[in-house]
Amino acid sequence: MRFCDQLNDYIRELDCMAKDICDKSSISASTFSRYRSGERIPAPDSDTLGKICKALHDIALERNYDKSLSDNNYNFDYDSLMQSFTQCEDYASGSNADKQYLQRNFRVLVDVLDISISRLSSYTNYDSSTLFRFRNGARQPSDAIGFASAVSAYVAGELTTVHNMNVLADLLECSTSDISDHNILYQKIYDWLLTNQQHSSAFNSVSHFLDSLDEFDLNAYTKIFHFDKLTIPAMPFQLRTSRFCYGINEMMGCELDFLKATVTSRSDADVTMYSDMPMAEMAKDLDFAKKWMFGMAMLLKKGLHINIVHNLDRSLDELILGLESWIPLYMTGQVSPYYLKGCQNDVFLHFLRVSGAAVISGEAISGHHSDGRYYISKTKEDINYGRTRAKNLLDTALPLMNIYTCIDSAKMQAFLTSYITTDGTRRDIMSSPPLYTISDSLLNSILEHNNTDPATRQRILQYAALQRRSVETILENNIVNIDISYVNSEEFEQYPVMLSLSGMFHDNNIYYDYNEYCRHIKESREYAASHSNYSLNITSSHIFRNLQIHIHEGCWVLISKCNSPAIHFVIRHPKLRDAIEQFVKDF
Structure with missing residues (x-):
């Protein structure tokens, strides 16, 4: 049973009102309402939970509650109430490890949704300075369950624009239709916040x-x-x-x-x-x-x-x-x-x-x-x-930066999705042509000659389609400048070029043959010619063969390692970001 269900059962059993408990416990009506609705729960070792138990105990005494006259057989002594509440399923994942997961995942959620700390503070009644410390890793929430519940309620109730729902779908690895219901969205966010998102042994x-x-x-x-x-x-x-x-x-x-x-x-x-x-x-x-x-x-x-x-x-x-x-x-x-x-x-x-x-x-x-x-x-x-x-x-x-590996693919996609509609010029330094400029027919040809299995082929085609949609949205109001290092036939023999799949953390490198590579370069030129906000520069300079740099000017720099296993890190610190932006401008 959840905490909110147990609390409401007790209120019905005593035939009392929320106001009665608030008056005796000095808990605000708005906070207590969130406890009853399940949007928040008090920490299991908190004074707040103790106050609720004492208030219920006192009301039971005042009303001469006799459990022998009830089918529920509830005990309203303080210790029984405390034990009953702390055995609720909401507290099952309140370990120290969950606090660490929550701290890391909360920072990701704030970043990808661009959550206003001041608004979150007003909604959850957590002090702004405390929320900043949680986000920056300086402190861990003492009440992991209650904090996760409060943040989930805020996001599910207040941040449900079309853009935010797309970001959340990417982060939670589901479709927007799967989280269209408020309660389901709340539960998915809550579960995700308290789930271990750390590295696995598969990535070594x-x-x-x-x-x-x-x-x-x-x-x-x-x-x-x-x-x-x-x-x-x-x-x-x-x-x-x-x-x-x-x-x-x-x-x-x-x-x-x-x-x-x-x-x-x-x-x-x-x-x-x-x-x-x-x-x-x-x-x-x-x-x-x-x-x-x-x-x-x-x-x-x-x-x-x-x-x-x-x-x-x-x-x-x-x-x-x-x-x-x-x-x-x-x-x-x-x-x-x-x-x-x-x-x-x-x-x-x-x-x-x-x-x-x-x-x-x-x-x-x-x-x-x-x-x-x-x-x-x-x-x-x-x-x-x-x-x-x-x-x-x-x-x-x-x-200093956010680092994404293969087990962070959902976080990575959510981060990128969160910035699609944010204004700002984009600048990319690419070691191979971008995937969004390739035709499905050419992509299928490359996947076929690399003996890609049908399931993987479908995933890559879907990823290419997602890339196209994202860039088309960016180009509606922003400029995108791309520099691609061109490889001649002699260089290609020594340094074969692979498809740009690091963003989907594909397990194996997939290579062009030289004719396919040239065809993709041609299709990239055609893409540039058909999009007024898109600038393509083909250069013979080869500073990078295994590195790509993506810049959202004034926001962040994303540096990606192309070879499998792929890894990406996002730099936001102004001094470092400006230095890399200047380096790219001089490239």
Whole structure:
């Protein structure tokens, strides 16, 4: 039985009114009405639930309720009421894990529906600052069930425009007709908010990343990584209990020791990293850069999750250098990037590395990086203190970008759908022609010669049709500029081109033959000629072969890895977004 049904049964049994309970419990009439309708429920350990139980108990005493005279045989003592309520099915999924799922999924819902936090606050009676903390990951809802219920009620009741329903259908992986009923929509949103949307073992890009480091298609973008000569550090590695290090060279050795200790330890705890130290000097040491990258890759191969808190209060050169260093690691799906908002400091520099095996803490004065001091330790006390600092740091930080892997396909489509009608010029850098410009006859021909099974063929055709509809809607009021790298026959033999299917996370790459590729280029030109707001530029430049960049100017940048397994990350931070937009303009 649901909480609302149990509550209403008790009210009928006592033949009392909602006002009677509100007067005794000091709960507002609007909030209590939502409890009765099922739109919200109180937390199982909250004072509110206790007040409801006490109010029902007091009313039963006042009315001399005798359960022997009733067919229901209800007990209205406080403990029985509390037990009856907390056994309701609404509370069945109120674990700590659900709070984590809810926190992540709430952020996705706010992003794809562009939910107004102030309006949500007014509707749900949650403070705006609290909602912002939930969205940014600084806090978890203490009452996962009640919060999920309140958010679901708001969305189902207030955000049901045609556009929002299409977005929700994509997110919930159903049709709009399936959620046309208010109660069904509420329940689907509620269930989705409390469902685990995390990575599965089916997606394991780490081994692929390590096995093909020298072939990784992002090398043309990062320009600085060559992994073919990397060597595995000697094992086992014994780290001294603790020591101080001074200056840049000792600090780099200290960091490599930290990576070795973490890789070779038995701990599987998350790794947290932060530094506002200058990066240029360390980047000049290519030997260190290679060893550092290999150590990071080994952390990922071990299965560790890395939280990196970026310092964005840097020069543009330093900022791009940092981005170049981390993008390949983001591609694994095991790195969560964060940043600190409004954190400016021109005097003191800080350095922090924390794992389950070691901790490094460093400091320096701005402009005197070479005089910095660093402390590395593997003692339990130092590690525990470091992990407390790391937790506090993450509580303060904000997510830098959204990362989508194959298990996030519904979220990815919902995100894109949510921006279809948002004004703004689009700019794409493509390594292959866009799928929406291809004819069904040519697409069927390509799928046939790739021996695609009928079910997969139908999915790809549907995806192509969805892409066409989306772009047609965008072009009604906005300009779309596309740059496609053209591949001649000689280059095609060495670097065959595949269909642009990363957006649907297709399991296998599907390749053109050269004639099919040329036909699609021709159809893309014809598409451009027939759409006044569409600009197509065919270029012989090949900066990217395994990367596509999609820009919604002033809103976000979407960077997509094309090869299977596909992965996408969306950057909204203005400084990073502007830097990439400028890069594309200079392309």
